[in-house]
Amino acid sequence: MWGAVRAGAAASVRPADAAPLARARAQRSRRSRSVVLVLLGALVIVAALSLAVGAYSLSVPDLLRTLTGQGSQSENFIVLSLRLPRLTLAVLVGVAFALSGALFQTVLRNPLASPDIIGVTGGASAAAVFGMLILGFGAVATSVAAFAGAIIVAGVIYLLAWRGGVVGYRFVLIGVGVAFMVQGLLGYLLSRATRNDAQGALLWLVGSVSGARWQDISAMAVVLLVLIPVIGVLSARLRALQLGDDLARSLGVGTERTRLVLLVIAVALAATATAAVGPLAFVAFVSAPIARRVLGTGGLALIPAALVGALIAAVADFTAQHLLPGQLELPAGIITGAIGAPYLLWLLATSNTTGKGA
Amino acid sequence: MTPRLRAEGLSLGYDHIPIIDDLDLDLVPGAITVIVGANASGKSTVLKGLSRLLKPEAGQVTLGGRNIAALPGKKVATVVGLLPQQPIAPEGITVADLVSRGRYPHQGWFRQWSSTDDAIVAQAMAATNTQQLAARRLEDLSGGQRQRVWIAMALAQDPEILLLDEPTTFLDVTHQIEVLDLLLERNREHGTTVVMVLHDLNLAARYADHLVVMRAGRIVANGTPTETLTAEIVRHAFDLEARIVSDPVCGAPMVVPIGRFHGRVPAA
Numbered sequence: 001m002w003g004a005v006r007a008g009a010a011a012s013v014r015p016a017d018a019a020p021l022a023r024a025r026a027q028r029s030r031r032s033r034s035v036v037l038v039l040l041g042a043l044v045i046v047a048a049l050s051l052a053v054g055a056y057s058l059s060v061p062d063l064l065r066t067l068t069g070q071g072s073q074s075e076n077f078i079v080l081s082l083r084l085p086r087l088t089l090a091v092l093v094g095v096a097f098a099l100s101g102a103l104f105q106t107v108l109r110n111p112l113a114s115p116d117i118i119g120v121t122g123g124a125s126a127a128a129v130f131g132m133l134i135l136g137f138g139a140v141a142t143s144v145a146a147f148a149g150a151i152i153v154a155g156v157i158y159l160l161a162w163r164g165g166v167v168g169y170r171f172v173l174i175g176v177g178v179a180f181m182v183q184g185l186l187g188y189l190l191s192r193a194t195r196n197d198a199q200g201a202l203l204w205l206v207g208s209v210s211g212a213r214w215q216d217i218s219a220m221a222v223v224l225l226v227l228i229p230v231i232g233v234l235s236a237r238l239r240a241l242q243l244g245d246d247l248a249r250s251l252g253v254g255t256e257r258t259r260l261v262l263l264v265i266a267v268a269l270a271a272t273a274t275a276a277v278g279p280l281a282f283v284a285f286v287s288a289p290i291a292r293r294v295l296g297t298g299g300l301a302l303i304p305a306a307l308v309g310a311l312i313a314a315v316a317d318f319t320a321q322h323l324l325p326g327q328l329e330l331p332a333g334i335i336t337g338a339i340g341a342p343y344l345l346w347l348l349a350t351s352n353t354t355g356k357g358a
Numbered sequence: 359m360t361p362r363l364r365a366e367g368l369s370l371g372y373d374h375i376p377i378i379d380d381l382d383l384d385l386v387p388g389a390i391t392v393i394v395g396a397n398a399s400g401k402s403t404v405l406k407g408l409s410r411l412l413k414p415e416a417g418q419v420t421l422g423g424r425n426i427a428a429l430p431g432k433k434v435a436t437v438v439g440l441l442p443q444q445p446i447a448p449e450g451i452t453v454a455d456l457v458s459r460g461r462y463p464h465q466g467w468f469r470q471w472s473s474t475d476d477a478i479v480a481q482a483m484a485a486t487n488t489q490q491l492a493a494r495r496l497e498d499l500s501g502g503q504r505q506r507v508w509i510a511m512a513l514a515q516d517p518e519i520l521l522l523d524e525p526t527t528f529l530d531v532t533h534q535i536e537v538l539d540l541l542l543e544r545n546r547e548h549g550t551t552v553v554m555v556l557h558d559l560n561l562a563a564r565y566a567d568h569l570v571v572m573r574a575g576r577i578v579a580n581g582t583p584t585e586t587l588t589a590e591i592v593r594h595a596f597d598l599e600a601r602i603v604s605d606p607v608c609g610a611p612m613v614v615p616i617g618r619f620h621g622r623v624p625a626a
Contacts, residue, residue, distance in 0.1 A: 013481050239459055243456075250409050250439060
């Protein structure tokens with residue numbers, strides 16, 4: 001009775017009917033392949049620059065020699081101990097923020113639904129600064145506090161937005177409100193701090209990959225290794241969710257449960273990344289929309305989004321270190337903020353005229 | 359044999375505001391059932407209840423005699439499909455991608471895309487004459503083309519019972535006929551049970567094997583178009599004076615509304 005797969009269905013398709021479909025598919029996968037390759041190429045170039053350029057610059061052959069373990073002692077120290085951890089962390093948190101933003105935006109069908117806009121990363125900052133300034137936490141405990149802060153804020157938003165189900169715009173509006181509350185708390189904490197303490201806390205406000213520690217890198221890597229396959233398995237459901245709750249449910253997707261699971265994954269990614277580097281502003285917010293625009297196929301574009309996130313984080317850190325006038329070294333989060341803010345304005349200015357969501 | 363979809367003592371509502379009260383409806387397998395009624399008579403709500411989109415406040419919907427709420431969602435989705443009135447699609451999605459997403463319930467954790475899926479998607483597109491649109495973006499299509507693509511997606515889901523909420527809204531008359539012919543063809547050739555909400559009474563009468571007339575959350579008539587579209591029932595359900603004549607094309611009843619300014623003069 002469940003009519004599994006109707007017998008003979010495959011036999012009755014005329015080649016003339018199947019051909020345009022196959023052509024459309026091939027065209028689409030060619031496009032995603034080339035987008036992924038270009039992004040990977042760009043990422044390799046930025047990575048090479050980040051490792052080679054600095055107060056002590058290396059030539060390409062020197063860099064390759066060092067990476068294969070044949071560098072001099074000073075080259076080894078500069079490239080492998082100073083620059084490589086920083087680059088690795090930037091790439092990993094870029095991927096994590098981008099995937100987190102892509103999941104939030106897709107699940108809630110709203111381009112503004114991103115952990116940095118709705119206060120999830122802000123919650124992490126507030127908890128970290130609270131731990132540092134009030135409770136006197138060390139580095140590791142502060143990261144744990146940041147992780148917990150993101151989870152708590154996300155949980156509060158979810159519960160406040162719940163009305164027998166979660167709707168995207170309500171989630172976003174409550175999230176924006178919570179983000180303001182969290183900012184207020186941060187301002188209060190900083191105003192009570194001594195100048196020295198405030199300087200240290202500042203990193204939690206903007207986000208920076210300088211001083212990357214291997215324990216942060218491995219924590220981020222483990223979380224990505226566990227969650228990326230889970231996202232892969234859930235991507236079919238995510239694609240159904242893109243068609244709206246009614247259609248998704250009629251296709252057999254348990255929409256509320258799926259949404260909750262995907263949001264938990266997204267929060268875990270953002271929380272881990274923020275615990276490692278602070279809230280790298282707007283990476284989560286812009287990566288998926290940029291990837292989808294470049295790809296232009298209406299697909300989920302999770303892999304291109306992850307690569308765009310990695311690229312933005314790496315470029316932002318490189319820019320912050322080397323490209324600003326007057327030897328000024330800034331935290332990477334200032335650069336990502338400078339990229340993201342105009343996009344936010346553009347989105348707010350255009351979204352109502354076109355009336356289209358994520 | 360297609361399982362039977364039935365509503366038994368079904369009450370539905372939103373946020374505890376009742377819309378449908380104690381409704382019994384038996385959908386004949388292999389037939390086309392059309393639900394008509396005035397605005398806010400609960401037509402779409404019934405469709406949502408039948409397809410598990412709304413949880414019953416009382417009563418149940420059964421599929422093949424089993425409570426649909428207790429069956430796994432994906433299993434139900436291989437038998438019952440619903441095309442909502444205004445489905446949404448991500449920006450930039452291509453026709454091929456959209457239609458392919460209809461295959462979701464037939465895929466498992468490990469059973470990924472297969473050549474059978476490919477064949478069924480190609481068939482669905484051929485049946486709706488959308489195969490040449492495969493590489494186009496949905497938003498670049500005309501309203502009629504877009505609706506055919508959505509129906510192709512619903513056909514790719516390959517349900518034995520297909521529910522459609524006003525599939526002809528926003529279409530001009532040519533495309534309305536095109537869409538309804540397509541559904542009739544599907545019904546006659548594949549035996550797909552079709553249940554749809556329509557606004558146009560005359561098209562409803564022409565395409566329906568069974569007509570369900572609703573008013574204020576209750577069924578006021580249920581039967582063949584000839585049985586159900588009488589002047590009296592139309593007056594009761596729509597508060598409309600009308601004359602019923604025979605459709606010169608197919609003999610189905612045709613509702614000719616009278617209104618305030620016409621038809622008061624004794625017929626010549």
